[in-house]
Amino acid sequence: DIQMTQSPSSVSASVGDRVTITCRASQGVSTSLAWYQQKPGKAPKLLIYASSSLQSGVPSRFSGSGYGTDFTLTISNLQPEDFATYYCQQADSFPVTFGGGTKVEIK
Amino acid sequence: EVQLLESGGGLVQPGGSLRLSCVTSGFTFKAHAMAWVRQAPGKGPQWVSSTDSIGRSTFYADSVKGRFTISRDNSKNTLYLQMSSLSAEDTAVYYCAKYAISGGGRWFDPWGQGNLVTVSS
Numbered sequence: 315d316i317q318m319t320q321s322p323s324s325v326s327a328s329v330g331d332r333v334t335i336t337c338r339a340s341q342g343v344s345t346s347l348a349w350y351q352q353k354p355g356k357a358p359k360l361l362i363y364a365s366s367s368l369q370s371g372v373p374s375r376f377s378g379s380g381y382g383t384d385f386t387l388t389i390s391n392l393q394p395e396d397f398a399t400y401y402c403q404q405a406d407s408f409p410v411t412f413g414g415g416t417k418v419e420i421k
Numbered sequence: 422e423v424q425l426l427e428s429g430g431g432l433v434q435p436g437g438s439l440r441l442s443c444v445t446s447g448f449t450f451k452a453h454a455m456a457w458v459r460q461a462p463g464k465g466p467q468w469v470s471s472t473d474s475i476g477r478s479t480f481y482a483d484s485v486k487g488r489f490t491i492s493r494d495n496s497k498n499t500l501y502l503q504m505s506s507l508s509a510e511d512t513a514v515y516y517c518a519k520y521a522i523s524g525g526g527r528w529f530d531p532w533g534q535g536n537l538v539t540v541s542s
Contacts, residue, residue, distance in 0.1 A: 357532035
């Protein structure tokens, strides 16, 4: 199985900050990568798919990039509702696998 | 609005069985592949099982193969997960998820609200 490693595991930031989260795959996944946001007690919500495509309804302050093994999720101008845990998921190889998560906390 | 509503979770003893249901609405259920994804406390999600739109092709994670069975009833817009020989390692919130239309990839959107399965004596 492809291992997905996210860093950092947590980050403290303030409203208005720019936050970057990294996801590394143990082998290349082309652009078959998605990002999810999860708030406590809620289900994950799809933010980004195919590495850089914004899911409908997701604010444009979220952006994704990367190819192969290295990917990033960037949140520009962090808003109060963005404090959550973020997960990456590769969809290139069976079985699909998820990262361990990055918690974005209020500084 | 697409809605996925799971039920059937709860506390079960090791070695026991449980069946989860996911009633869907707001989309043409019989046209979409579906999946179960679980999340152990404090961990990232883990894909468990998937089925194609008619239930002919099914797929399982190695950790549940031979113990879990995914099925669907397209006449009832409902997805099922029959779980048996449960162990503590199966303790998790179980989500029903629809494969996203966007980009044609194997990502999930939306997810149900989740159903907690606790395996403990």
